[in-house]
Amino acid sequence: MARYTGPKTKLSRRFGIFLVGSPKHFERRSYPPGMHGQKGMRRKTSEYGLALLEKQKLKAQYGVLERQFRRYFETALSRRGITGVTLLQLLETRLDNIVYRLGFARTRTAARQMVAHGHVKVNGRKNDIASANLKPGAVVSIKDSPKPRALAARQMEATQIRTVPDWLVVDRDNFSGTVSRIPTREEIAPVVNEQLVVELYSR
DSSP states (O other), X not given: OOOOOSOHHHHXXXXXXXXSSOHHHHHHTOSOSSTTGGGTOXXXXXXXXXXXXXXXXXXXXXTOOHHHHHHHHHHHHHSSSOHHHHHHHHHHTBHXXXXXXXXXXXXXXXXXXXXXXXXXXXXXXXXXXXXXXXXXXXXXXXXXXXXXXXXXXXXXXXXXXXXXXXXXXXXXXXXXXXXXXXXXXXXXXXXXXXXXXXXXXXX
């Protein structure tokens, strides 16, 4: 399973917005990385550069590399509706993201690891594919074993102040959650202008 293994907080510093890594480290060093970062020196960015930056932000947020991201775009393009919104919905309904949104993991990276280690079930069956897209009605649960439940319990302590989105229903006592519907763009509240991403791939 391909994934980014470099310094994660550095990605957030590059984009000037917290996406991945350590919030504390980002707050302490929120300026861009590099020897001139603290001086606030930035090059002028072209329209193409802005669109590319938006795409890179979205990839970093969900931990997706280029080949897989392009497949998501092609799938979104082939479906009815607004391509940019469909792209966001495909990313948001990934299994690892749903585990994160339900509060069973502090970060998407931790959620992906839980899925990859076989700690997560979908509709009662083990699913170790982090990129699996879930449909409305899907039930996500943590495996009923001491180690996965203990791990999820620790993560939930750290995420209990985080609001679970309305398109998900969580049952913390039973370590489970249900996808009630596909989220709207407003519920996803993207940190990027997805239309620029669509225009970039349409060039």
